[in-house]
Amino acid sequence: MRRWWRIWASALLAAMAMHAPVQAEDGYDLWLRYQPLPEAQRVAVAPYAHSVVAEERGSDGTIAIAAGEIERGLAGLVGPSDEAAPGSGHVVLIGTAAAPSIAALDLPLTTLGEDGFVIRSVARGGKHMIVVAANRPVGVLYGAFALLRRLQTGADVTAFDLRETPRVALRLLNHWDNLDRTVERGYAGQSIWDWWKLPDYADPRYTDYARANASIGINGAVLNNVNARPDSLTGPWIAKAAKVADVLRPYGIKVYLSARWSAPVELNETATADPLDPAVATWWKAKANEIYRAIPDFGGFLVKANSEGQPGPQDYKRSHADGANMLAAAVAPHGGIVMWRAFVYSQVDPEDRAKQAYSEFKPLDGAFADNVVLQVKNGPIDFQPREPFHPLFGAMPKTPLMIEFQITKEYLGFATHLAYLAPMWEEALGADTYAKGKGSTVAKVVDGSLERHRLTGMAGVANIGSDRNWSGSTFDQANWYAFGRLAWDHALSSEAIAREWAAQTFAPDPAVVDPVVAMMLESRQAVVDYMTPLGLAHLMATGHHYGPGPWVSDLARPEWNPVYYHRADREGIGFDRTASGSNAVAQYAPPVARRFADRSRVGDDYLLWFHHVGWDERMASGRSLWAELVHRYDRGVASVADMQARWAALEPRIDDARFEQVTRFLAIQRQEATWWRDASIAYFADVSKRPLPEGVRPPAHDLDHYKAISHPFAPGHH
């Protein structure tokens, strides 16, 4: 009889599926899809599905969210099923020590800090419990998501013994979102912040945003572009930010704002923005007080000053420290911080751009207030497909340094090129600065362990927009996910993160996960190869940075031109940053400097970043540099073809909508990788006067053809 019911129920469900409005997988659910588990695991999880116990549910909004998430998650993982009926006696128990049932378990919560959690399987009198506990409700929320993630990656419900604490305190998204709802370097539609309707209407999507971020441990969001407008600090805009903060708060996410240095002057409220003028300090104190009245847990300010035309303290002959400390004093009474960006280069200084941030900030080590953290990009130029690590890491021991990654793919093909960025970030974090001897990795600088800093963090420039799938493409969701996971634990490998993401986003089936992960892991090197191989950088077209522009040489400032970076001529190519050149290598600790300066030890990845190399010099491969360069371009295109083949084979295992979109985007990537390859080879052949190596396919068009291509309506260029 029971069997018969099941058949009948299946038929009914099939009919319903047919009847339901056709709801394609549009990507909105991200990695939180909670699809039914494989059968054996499904049966093991089912008894817990209706028994989530959370004593603080009624008293704490965050615990209520955590409990609801587990219920929603388990319901999805178990699917509709009669085993799921209540009364099994198995429970999921969640809470902080304020909950008597948690307190009674005597768990080792003391070492978990503010955000950590434990997950334990506990058997009592024949019944099983899964316990998620933490010191603060937000830790419970993180634990709830961790539990669901583990279940989707094969965890045994009876064997949880897990303890996690995040490695850095500030795990932040930086939204480069403008007040008119455009997004600088945004390739996923408009800003998700519908400023115009705020504060009167908060789009329900803000809640979904908060949930997705909490699921990966992100705990802060800078709402507006670092190229900030003064308006964002006026009353109406503070009210809008406050409304967003109200939505994000229960998810453990604080709101921060980018501050425009000259705001008080532009708002006609001070005569100067000199940080040492008392009227200026008073203005910022009053402004901070105003913000904290609206947003009691406001996180603080992010500042881009004296960089790319933005105003700053140097306009008044004051230092970055003078500026940062004045702002820091304004927010300090409220527990706020200032994140001061080290991304500066002068509009007049002829010094190698790669050296300027170090030159500017290194002397200021020790000069910053306690609640200031410097925010340093992973590399010394600007989010290129590959850069060596930034020389400031390890060079400012007395100053906390956050790392800034760019999740949005400004220089890596926007939303249509598949490029999984975690390997790039892993590479940066794993780089050894030798600041305190071998093993002084960038990660240890960033997590504070090298110099025992308390203020630690990672910032990611968000790739989130109003597009239904949030990030413009399915695979770009993985970059958001990976950023959050690495900010939580930089010791996770990019492969492990890819596996988690693929299992949750598509299916835990290894026949899906394995090829998807393989695509992801080869994807970033593919972009490096077809855009900027062998340590080349910044060869993208002007302004929007889409497509090749290695020939561009007519922009006003030398360092705006690709030719500044590649320095190709008839003899060779590459930027000599050794002692015979700009000597940028000297900004690194001696063991690193020696390696980078040594043509035989620097390695292919950074070769042309640090060296000007003759076209005919032999590479480790035995090829001439010219032949190697062409080989790399070809290899990049071939990698995309490989990704296409892997993806095509997945057709039976992926839903139609996402399969189709990824297929189309890979086709675009293939076509544009070929464009990059052909245009670059045409240009460098012209400069080097070298013939194409034997057997190499000539570019499809002549160089003038590629030079004539323009994209006046490219997105993200505001």
Add this chain to the structure above:
Amino acid sequence: MRRWWRIWASALLAAMAMHAPVQAEDGYDLWLRYQPLPEAQRVAVAPYAHSVVAEERGSDGTIAIAAGEIERGLAGLVGPSDEAAPGSGHVVLIGTAAAPSIAALDLPLTTLGEDGFVIRSVARGGKHMIVVAANRPVGVLYGAFALLRRLQTGADVTAFDLRETPRVALRLLNHWDNLDRTVERGYAGQSIWDWWKLPDYADPRYTDYARANASIGINGAVLNNVNARPDSLTGPWIAKAAKVADVLRPYGIKVYLSARWSAPVELNETATADPLDPAVATWWKAKANEIYRAIPDFGGFLVKANSEGQPGPQDYKRSHADGANMLAAAVAPHGGIVMWRAFVYSQVDPEDRAKQAYSEFKPLDGAFADNVVLQVKNGPIDFQPREPFHPLFGAMPKTPLMIEFQITKEYLGFATHLAYLAPMWEEALGADTYAKGKGSTVAKVVDGSLERHRLTGMAGVANIGSDRNWSGSTFDQANWYAFGRLAWDHALSSEAIAREWAAQTFAPDPAVVDPVVAMMLESRQAVVDYMTPLGLAHLMATGHHYGPGPWVSDLARPEWNPVYYHRADREGIGFDRTASGSNAVAQYAPPVARRFADRSRVGDDYLLWFHHVGWDERMASGRSLWAELVHRYDRGVASVADMQARWAALEPRIDDARFEQVTRFLAIQRQEATWWRDASIAYFADVSKRPLPEGVRPPAHDLDHYKAISHPFAPGHH
């Protein structure tokens, strides 16, 4: 036993509902929600749900879509149910006469034209059929949607005897969408056209767009802004348009493009854009050929020329007819048309702006080629909350005139104010031009019946964008819907359309439909009252047109300033357009002109449009004009409060997400209606030097407060 199954099934379904990812009503489904019908009707419809017969399904894409839509619709209307099992013998039979089963029924298809359809209930041997038949597949598709609409508004399945043909041939949306994906006067996010990814990737949303339009009979879309860029006519952009055309084609929707007059010059392909220069004509012919190669059923061009800074034939001292006819010759061999906009006013002419289009175009009657249609806005200024009908209607008997409505609410509060526009359009269409005596309504001009024109149409400036709910608000979906329905049949009343829409969008329950319709029907007059009562117009703030700006007087051209339109001074207010003033009344047929010119017959709605009236003159109400004006502002605010109360009472009957959004938006509208009222009263009190009538609440702030309000980041202002 059967009863027991049902109980069990209900429990299962309830559990699934709980388990399913929480899918809020986000508005994406528009009026195509297909929710289960009330029980009696549900039972009657169920036997048809699994038996849609469409012999042409395999051979015609449009028929396949129609059949699929009926299946999807009936499945939703019937809901999951065991009565829905196949084998009832009842069928829905659809097709054209090419299907033998349709041909056998000998239906009166000959008079249906290209787009009409019949729906008949037919009983044969104890079995019932619902037959949907037409001459062309698109007629069958229209019939399919009509069938589903009728079922949702209470039709008896056994009594269909319906025949419909559209009143106008061209039922077009005009998208003011720019190539960078901004939308001029768009308040629903970005353009739905993701130009950057076209033609390589067609967002599945384009299909949903086509389906929604087909459901209300829309058969054409002008993809790009009338303020056009020359780029849209280049090869890459033609390819993008062609891809969109491929998606829209099976839904019976043709693609049109806005053409920039100076395109060939700006593209450096001709030396001039003089329409009489043979090189120019040759260029356009070649361009048309190029477009038709990519889009064989391309509809034609829409042109805004010599208007608001756009280039045009007058730059070469040629007439609008010279320009239109040259373009018309280019598309004529392909069956294309040219829609030439009559929205022109000179940047130098001091003539009353309301008169200029008539002055310009009336003398050209008879001068246009056969495949040119003039596109005339409903009123002589620019989509104000209320305008008298445009004097060109009825004044150009030899020329086909389309009417242009603005669905997007540029002047009526963007997306957050609830304003159902069908009453405004109904008012315009029902206006009597007296061109050929009484009964010569604008509708008869537009549908060609007055002068037997073949080329007939209505254009609506779309309110569609990338927002999840398409139109920025739930109630703005009704304006899209109403435009389509009126374009199909202008004899439908705005109330009937509102009832249809409310039943499909919310629920057929009269307890929902009645109050929703009541809100809708009072909403537009509310906006008129709190923004521009008694025939006032164009008092909105500069540029973005949001909020009050009646005091603005400093813009370069007189007709850009609100003071030009209201002409208020210490003595009175209003624009004298009688013989003692601009004599714009003389552009109307004598009976109309006499009524408009007669202070006692013109009526309150157009009073200050045509007359300058003393503040102390008595109105029909017995109040002075000044008191009446204040009364109207108060009445507008009160109407919004009334809508709020009606909506609040609907809380138990509306899903949470939409209830909440509408509630919030009504709160914004209430607040802003009050702002309009207070600012306007403060200003006119200042100008008139009149004290507030007794008992009237003074404005909350002084006039300077209102003058200081600005909105630098208002949407839609590109």
